[in-house]
Amino acid sequence: MVVAASLLLTGCFATASAPADGEQRLRVVMMQPPRSGLSPLSDDAFKLSRWSTAETLVTLDANGEPQPALAEKWRWSDARTWTFVIRSGVRFHDGTPLTAKDVVRSLRRAATAAPKPRILDGVDLAITGKGHTVTVTTATADPLLPQRLSSPQLSVLAARAYKSKTVDPIGAGTGAFILKRVDGTSSATLDRNDDYWGGRPKAPGIDVRFVPDGTARAAALRSGEADIVEAVPVSQASLLEKDQITEVPMPRTNTLYLNTGRGVFRDPAMRAAAREAVDAGPLVNGVYEGRADVAEGLLGPAIPWAKQRPERGRPTPAGDPEGRRVTIGTFTDRAELPEVAAALQQQLDKAGFRVKLEIREYANIESDALAGKFDAFILSRATVLDSGDPAAYLYSDFAGDGSFNISQLADRTVDKALEKASSTPTGAARRQAILEAEAAVLGTDAAIPMLHERVIQGDAANVVNSAKDPRERLLVTVDTHVG
The missing domain is CATH 3.10.105.10 (Dipeptide-binding Protein; Domain 3)
Structure with a gap:
């Protein structure tokens, strides 16, 4: 099984990872395949976040305090009302501009989903917006609302993502990498977003394989078939070079x-x-x-x-x-x-x-x-x-x-x-x-x-600036690349 998985990885990455203008695409091996077609309303949202393709209004710093993302600033208007100012100049991957209307659409879809994203358990929201201002009103006072809005399950996507009953994130995010293709539960392909509001990503793209078998994931790193491997099993950590693993x-x-x-x-x-x-x-x-x-x-x-x-x-x-x-x-x-x-x-x-x-x-x-x-x-x-x-x-x-x-x-x-x-x-x-x-x-x-x-993460020796995130929200960022 390990040999077969290794060969499968080789076959996948050999073509997709060809250098572009001297740059090398990142080959990423992840543990769990998508369970809900990469819908942000499921736990698949954390894959979108770890690939820096879908983004939220707010992000968190190392101490868990809210920081600006798609929202530049916010204020607590009264006990139940928060007002967010949406960042100007942001475009979705399909070229449409980010507005308050898009934020309202995404948050309403999450708030009315069945089941709701777990971050909204026990929380009732009313969301309105105009121009670049969004107002969120809760049924009861909720001091944690900005932190809630940092959840990857509350990512903001373009209108195209919501054309059917299921949410389709392909080409609909705002992040550093554009989700181009998903092959069922086996792989995903992302390309660099040259117009990313946070600056031009250093890697030309990401090629992802989903490999539930932990031994096969570790083997891919040892053999040089992968650049970044998430969730290295404890039993495999000692078989890797010390500079290939990070333990947090x-x-x-x-x-x-x-x-x-x-x-x-x-x-x-x-x-x-x-x-x-x-x-x-x-x-x-x-x-x-x-x-x-x-x-x-x-x-x-x-x-x-x-x-x-x-x-x-x-x-x-x-x-x-x-x-x-x-x-x-x-x-x-x-x-x-x-x-x-x-x-x-x-x-x-x-x-x-x-x-x-x-x-x-x-x-x-x-x-x-x-x-x-x-x-x-x-x-x-x-x-x-x-x-x-x-x-x-x-x-x-x-x-x-x-x-x-x-x-x-x-x-x-x-x-x-x-x-x-x-x-x-x-x-x-x-x-x-x-x-x-x-x-x-x-x-x-x-x-x-x-x-x-x-968390035990595996990185090839030439990988630069992969995220080592205890919350498992970040992995490949705008600064991650193969050196």
Whole structure:
């Protein structure tokens, strides 16, 4: 399989990567193929962002604070109203100029989507615009709105993208690279946008291959068939040269979600028994070869203020599993997760559970996980992916009406804490409210955080200025090129 994948990469890149005027196109190998035709209303939006083809009104700095992008500036007009001034001189890839009308169209499509982008969970928006001014009004005060608008799922696209029920981003962005072609779940091609408002990109284009197999991704870098490889598996990192990999603590937590809605783990005592049985140390040192951090909560070392978490209340006493049978699901797309599942199976079996594993590709298991068809589910989950603020992740995953509530949790105390965290103004008070919400979630044992991952990115030695982004929003930027 590895040899076949390597040959496939060679065949793809040999023609598409030919130098243009002495410049070399970037050959990028990514882990997960598109699941929704690269619609920005899905998680595919993060691919558009990592290729610098689709852009948002706002971007985030290293501290998670909002910075200008397609919006030059903004102000909080009153408790529920924000006004954004759209950048002048920006054109979409089809040549049409960016106006407030385009922003309104894109944001309204996202706000009325079913399901909504998770960054809009619990948020009702009214969007109006004229000329180069856009006004966004929320049903309740939302101090996090600028950060929300930085989510790649709220990218602004040209009118051509919205001509059918599905959103088609080909040739419709504003970014440094123009998406020209997508070949199903195998590849994508992007060319340089010479008229990019942020300056002429240094690379002439990007040729992307989607390779779920982590060993094959790493092999492509070792053999010189790829320039940039995302998500290098821990097992492959030691096989690469030290100057080929970058390791950065990231806001991503490997968590065991327990189904509180039905089955064995509906009983709090059984959830407590699972919590007591899980030992993350062997997972970090064995499966992750020391390239991860044992979790102390849902939020990890990539969020420095998480260390200030409050004392948790007395945990629920653990019950006796007495041979109770549970099914744990996870997916193959992240190479470490099946190994984590096998290790957890042993730990839980030792505690008295009888564990069956069900492992598939993510695209084939997500719907079942969200429908509550497993007793437990192992997930590698980014905790500040959308807004740079953990409140959105916590609400999405643990609120009673959250769109990604794998644990099927419906707890009034948790919901109240999440609502407080979501509504508190940014700053120290909001951070404290977020940590209190985290404590409320952990108090239910609906989720057992095991470890915090580190992003391992592979770059060829001659790649210059690829982004090493803990939030996984950036990869190829206007300054990335082969030297």
